[in-house]
Structures are given as C-alpha cells and as structure tokens.
Amino acid sequence: MRKILSAIALSALMAVASVATAETLKIGVAGPHSGDLASYGIPATRAADLYAKEINANGGLLGMQIEIIKSDDVCKQEIAVNTANKLVSEKVAFVLGHICSGATKAALGTYKDAGIAVMSPSATNPALTKSGDYPNFFRTIAPDDAQAKLAVDFTTDKLNAKKIAVIHDKGDYGKGFAEFAKMFIEEGGKAEVVLFEGVTPGAVDYTAVVQKVKRSKANAVIFGGYHPEASKIITAMKKKKVDAFFVSDDGVKDDTFIKVAGEYSEGGYATGPKDNSSNDLYKKAHAAHEAAYSEKAGAFYTEAYSAMIAITEAIKAAGTTDYDKVTAVLKNQWVETPIGKIKFDERGDAIGAGFSVYQVQNGKYVEVK
C-alpha cells in the first residue's frame, strides 16, 4: 500500500517539477550565516548579492533575473545535508558554497544525486577534487596540498630548515595540511620531520608540546590549523625561548592572529591566496562591497565573487542551466575574475588560482617575494 502511495506521489512530484516554469534563475548560497563561524560565510552571501544585483540591473541572465537563495549550514555536517535538501527542493540552478570542507563533503552527495553543480570559494580539502568522488564540485581556491607544498618548499629552500616539527590541530583541515606537509618534506629529502603531533584545540595551554618541540631541536615548526591555536603556540614558543621559524597555513593568515598574538606573532609565516589587489576586477568587486556595506570585505569575498562570475559566465555561454553543458563550459573556457584568469581542470580545481607566502612584519601580513 505504502509503496503504491509513494509511487503515485513521486510521479506527481516529478510532473510538477517538469511543468513548473522558472521565472527567476535561482542560485543557492550555502555556508555558515550564523554562529561562531559566520564571519567566514557572510562575505560569500554579500558577494552573491552584489554580483546578482549587477547582472539583474543589466537585463539578467538568459533573460531571467537571478534570485539568490541563502541557506545556513553553521558549518556542521548534519545540518549541511538539510541545507542541501532545502536548496534542492528550491530547484536552484547552481550552488555557491559550502564554506567548510566537512560540511561541503556531507552536502555534495545530495547535490550530486539531484544533478546540481557546486562551486566553493573556500573548501580547500584536497579529497574534494582529487578523490574523484564529486564530479559536480568546483572551487575557486587552491587545495591544501598546493599550499602545503608551497609551505614546505619555502621552509626547506628559503629558510634552510633541516629539522622540521609538524604540528596540527587534529581537525579535518589542519591534519590534512600537516599530513601533506610531512609527505612533501619526506619526498623532498632536504629536511627531516623530527616531530609529528596533534594538539587538542581549546586545551588550556600548549606548554608541554612546545617543550617537546624545543627538545626535538627543530629549526622550523609547520602548523596546520586555525589562528586560535596558532597564536597560543607561537606565544608559548616565544615565551619558552624556542628558536624556530613558525610557518602555517591559510587558516592562520587572518588578522585576528596578529591581533591576538600581538608582538609574539612578529616574524611568523603563513601561506594564503595570492595577492590580487592590483587586478582591476578585484578593485571593482571590493569597491562595490565598500559602497554597499561601508566596510572592508571579509574572508573569501574575492573567491566568492570570482565564483559568481565563473558560474554566470558559464551559464551564459552554455545558454542553458543544464548540468552537463554548464560544467563542460566551466572546464573549457577561460574567464576573467578578481583572482585572475581561470578555468577549471577535469577534477574541478581552478587553474590559475594560487598561493603565496606572507610574513608578519610590523603587525601586518606582507607578501614574501
């Protein structure tokens, strides 16, 4: 009985789906819009709003106005699946998001089954593209292994470190970065990994780990994780007089790190997306943000804005929102964006988006040439 019922209902649902005429072209934006990680998610919603407004003012896309549908996932896997379901039931043509790698992974299956492509401005987990599990995934940020490679090359070649301690925060992002760093150090053969350990995020202090680093006589510490732990570790290192370089990742390349660690952050290195501030589109995107919100744009704003351009240009070139055609365009056509001229490789990574190394100098991140 129930099977028959569900069959009837399903066919009814499908009929509705095919008949429904979309008057607007819907683009979903998913990410943390509330909670403690909201500061990573809100810039992407702003980028989407601003760019959609611009397109709509110029006659829209494929003759339709773009409608932005926002859905909050608080960066949690369980909720991300609900979020994805919500966007799927709204019948969005494309999704900008999610922000956190874990949430993105959890949500991608749902989008894949519904035939919706997803472009993230910030999810850097390598497996998202490298595993081949998610053919519908694209991103406008370089994956963690690229920045781990850069961090390792920099530490061994420029800083000439022979003994490196690799520390991570046991999280998806931090541990992933640290494992790649370890792999690249061992492959490169220029230095040895003298310590590989995880610290517990939020623990009251990291003195014991720092003493261990000191004892390992490492010349450099590569840390994978976010700024709260990084600032505690670099502070403890300086206070305990551990003489080693501190090299970290994009999660640390945040001004909060400098604010919190203060003078102790001086001289620390972190990798981050390439500095594009001389790019014209970059200037335009940021001018639009400052005009609309009268403050500086937050994290991943540029990447999200670039993703919006890539998505809309691909839909325009394909002349349809059909999944196969749009993804084909994304993979074959170069597009000018605030992060430079990009197109996507077979797996969904952006060709042309890269990382540079930054150093804290006089309380500011400065790109190291």
Added chain:
Amino acid sequence: MEYFLELFLSGLTRGSIYALIALGYTMVYGIIQLINFAHGEIYMIGAFTALIAASVLTIMGWPTIAIFIVATIAAVVYSSAYGFTIEKIAYKPLRNAPRLSPLISAIGMSLFLQNYVLLAQTSDFLPFPQLIPDFEFMEPISHIFSTAELAIVLTTVIVMLLLTYFIKFTNMGKAMRATAQDKKMALLIGINVDMVISVTFIIGSALAALGGVLIANHIGQLNFYIGFIAGIKAFTAAVLGGIGSIPGAVLGALILGWTESFATGYISSDYEDVFAFALLVLILIFRPAGLLGRSETKKV
C-alpha cells in the same frame, strides 16, 4: 633531566588551573549533589569581565598593577553575582525535583550563557593583556617557569589552604559541612540552608573567576567558548580526587595535569585526553569513590 623538570612544571601549572575550577565543582556537588555544568561558563564570564575592566582602565591610563587588582576584583565580584543569580533562577526552584532535572537545567544554562556572551560581545578570540609583570628574578628561568605560571601555582596553594581553614574552623564552614551531610537535619538545628547554598555558589564562582583571570593572563587570549573544555576537565579532576572533597579536587587536578603533560612529552599529544580519561576509569574501578572520597556504606 631538564626535560623532565620542564614537563613536571608544565603539568603543575596545568593541574593548578584545573584545581581552581575543580574546587567550585566539588563544593557545589558536595552540598547539593549537582554537576553544575554552568560552572565553566562562570569562569569564562570572570575572564571576560576582567578583560573589559582592564581595557577600560588601560584607556584611562592607570598603572598596570592597579589595573590588575581592580580587574581581578571586578571579575571576582561579577562572577560571584552570576553564580548567586544562576542558583536562584535555575537550581533553587528544582531543589525537590527529580535528580536529573537540575542537570538539564544546568546544561541549558551553560548554552544560554555561552550565547549571551557571544551575542553581547563577540565570537572572535580577543587578546588578553599581560597584567602580571614579569619579575626580574624569574628572568633566568622564565623559559621553564614564568611569572604567570608561578602566580597560578601560588594562588592555588593559598586558596586551598584558606578554603580548608574556612571549611574546618569557621561557623559558616561547619554549617556547610552539616548541610552537605544532611540537609533536613541541618535545617532542624537552625542552619539557614538556602543561605549556605548561596554562599557555596558565591565562593565557588569567585574561585573560578580567579582562575579565569590568571589563565587568561597566562595564555593571552579568550573567547566565549573557553569555559566548556576547562569545565569538563575540571569536573574530571574533581571526580578523580573524590567529588565533595577539597584536598581531593586539588590532588585530582594535579594528577590530571601531570598525566597530560607527561603523556604529551614522552608519548604523544595525539592521545593526551585518552590517557587522562583512561586513568580516570582505572582509578574509579579500583577506588569507586575517587582517591580521597569517602566510600559510603549503605545500611538498611
């Protein structure tokens, strides 16, 4: 040998931090048998109040030592006020309720306070200024043991001694012990049980605030979430030492601190919490009431 000493001192600091928070847990539990999950949040609010007071005074141009004293007093006063109020709102109406109801109320309170600070202040990590100046004579050994760490350890020792004296020899302390043993009987012999419970919450909260200020000064940062993990660890320490016992809480906290520190130093910090909890399970299997807890023999 120096490495051992470094780990020993790092464990000592960590343990003292846990002890300051664990004392509040153990006192409250001793009197009303409630796991006060909001206790970690009191510690967080203490640290936040100190940060706010210190920032305002810094801008007004006060000298560091005065700022430190005023900020600490503000933290202690406000945390005590919060502890007092929370007991009145969330636990007192539940005094005769089923045993688990106040526990859920406490979990709710903890969520509420975290989000209250998050909304009223910020979700970002904030830098905490260094309020305790580094002493000259500590300079040569500051890479193993800094002034801030010394302050934490000393405070814990002093607080424990004072508290033991208070509980053992003052009238209020005696009233507390009586209430802990038998609330009804205490009421009958003229002890104001409500007031005793309030005082317990006030003292426990004041100690947590003291811990909050010293720890924030030592680590140099805080946000609204720091209370949760510290709270869980302190509670573990209190149980390890035998919940309800004041020397037990300190002993449990030190053992926990050393376990974590040595596990990190000689094995791996990947599993430091696993060692801590495994030790707890082992100790409780062999001493079901904790190290210094009294094991009750129930008579029929």
Added chain:
Amino acid sequence: MEYMIKSLKVAVWFMFLTFPIVVIKVNTIENIVIWRWHNMFYMGVGIFFVSMLWRYFLERKDRVGKKSAAERINITQTIMENPKILRTLIISVLTILCIFPFVTDSYQINIMTVALMYIVLGLGLNIVVGLAGLLDLGFVAFYAVGAYTYALLNYHFGLSFWVVLPIGALMATIFGILLGFPVLRLRGDYLAIVTLGFGEIIRLVLENWNEFSMGPSGIANIDRPTIYGFDMTLTQATIFIYFLMVVFTVFTVFFVNRLQNSRIGRAWLALREDEIACQAMGVGRTRTKLMAFALGATWAGLMGVVFAAKTTFINPASFTFLESAIILSVVVLGGMGSIPGVIIGALIMILLPEYLRAFSEYRMLVFGGAMVVMMVFRPQGLISNYRRKYSFHSADGRFGK
C-alpha cells in the same frame, strides 16, 4: 504592588549584573570603548516584565502544583488505559505520519526523519536512564560505533545497509557490555563521568587513528539503503529513509512498551528505586544493569547505521559530548521513563532549533533559556511517567484505597 517592587529590585540587580558584558564593548586594537547604554535600558525594562511573569507562574505552580499534577496524571492515565482513545490516537498519528511526506518538501521530510531518529535514540537511552536509573553521559559512543561499523564495512567490503544493520547493532551491544562490566558497580554520578570519558575516548580514537577510521576527514560516499533492483532518486531515497524511520519508531515504541512491563523491565524499576531491597528479592544487580546498558547501546548502534546511511558522510565531529547531552535532554525534558514523554521531548529538542531559525543568531540563546524554563516549571518533564498501581476492588466495584 508587592510584585512590582520585587520585580523592580530584580530589574535593577540584572542591570548591574549585565552591565560589563552588555553595555561595554572594547576594541582592544584601537583602544576605543563603546558604551551601549541603551542596552542597559532595554535590559532593565525586559527583565522587569520577565520577572513579573516568572513570579506569577512560579506562584501558580506552587499554588495548584499538587492538585493539577494529580489531574494531569489522570489525563495521561485515562488515555493510556482506555484502549479506545489510545487506539484512535495511535491510528491518527500514524495516518499523519504517512501523509506527511506527500504534502511537504524534502527539507521538511528530512527534519522529521531526524526527529524520528532522536525519538528512537531517546527511547534507547530511556531504557538506561529512565528505567534502570543509570546516568549515561556517553551514549553517543555507541551511536558512533554503529555509524562507523556501517561506514567501514561499506567502504572496505561494499556490504549493504541491510547486512550491516544487525552487525552494527551487535557491535554496539558488545561495546555496551565491555564498558558496562567494569563500571557498573560505580554509583550515580561517578558512572556519569566514566561514561562521559568513554564517549570522549571513542571519539578521540576515531579522530587520531587514521589507518583505521580515516581520521578527522571522515568517510564519504556511504551507500544509501536500497531495495532490490530499485534505483532511487534523491527524493525517493529521502522518502524511503523517512518511512524506514517510521517503521523503526513504531517498532521501538512497541518493543520498549512491552519491555517496560516485562519481568526485566520491572526489575529495572525496582533496582532504580532501591538497590539493596532489590538484591534481597533475588534480582541479580550486575546482570540486570548490564542488560539495560547493552540494550540501550543496541538501539544507539542501530540508529548509528541509519545515520551513516542517511547523511552518506560521517566524521568524528558528529559524535561529541554535546550530542550525548542533547539525547539526555530529550529523555529528561519529555519525562523520564515515559514513552510519550520521550517522543514529545525529541520533537521539541529537534524541531525547536530548526524552526527557531527565524531568530537566526538568537537561536541557541533561546534554546538554552527554554531548557531552563521548561525544567523550572515542569521538573518531572512534560509528560511524567505514571506509576502503575494495583488496587483492591471492593464489593461495590469502586477502587479501594
């Protein structure tokens, strides 16, 4: 009038209390202090009215407390004991559950599926906490065992959902017994902290042991449950899992209901009330407790398998202490030991935050506050368990005392 003065005092006290956190905001970088005096005003006015309401309801609760409690129990009792009403109620609820997915979208169905999962988890924990009186703060560990059993077996050997369902449950049972053996002689809150520690140990091991569990990056692309030869679209799969959960829930309610009135169920209740008397009556303490622990774990394991199949991605971050706390809240909020209570508790705990999204950032604040308020005004839970009474029928057919 007295109300007003008291509330005024409370308002002033809270204005003092919230002063540093709510009024002052410091920018430590540029050294600016922002004074938000208007907040203090709002706080004062708000607290004044809240305090009046609070006092009013608290007094009402005290005044009519005993009487209404008795009446309320009577209402639930009549429903429970009158087969006609009960049957109508059950049938109408089932009908609504069956129609539900066809009148809403997949987002709503998903939320409802999650709520049903928490009902089953709550009922499982209810065996341990509500019936046997063992406070378990690490229930989520067994949930994780179930989820990882399915994820790993599916990943390595491609085993299907239906094959792993019993295996996952069995694994959780084994873990329940293994943990239960050494710790069940601990009393009350010592047991609570040990179970909490055990839950954390399981999570930490999953997080750190990469070779085994793939660490924090988790396991992705887990298969959804299938029926033979039926290739389901996403919507179909969502609806299928929903109905699967409906069946599970009905089965669990039936099972726990029967269990409650069985020999072992009564033994648990007796053990909860008085251990020593119970042992004197010849009920084996360890065995009975172990049974409760293992059965509760079995249910968590089953739900873990469903959870992994439903989200298709799991990692250790889903199995934190907070999760245990939420499941425990489901049990206590609804009313310990009462099946309808657990159902209502789960609906509140899961649907409330979901529909509170309108409050956006105030969501968790309201949620935490609601937990406190509910406990203060209904400490026995929303639907308290009534005690089964056996009474002597006197000659004229009325109940004797």
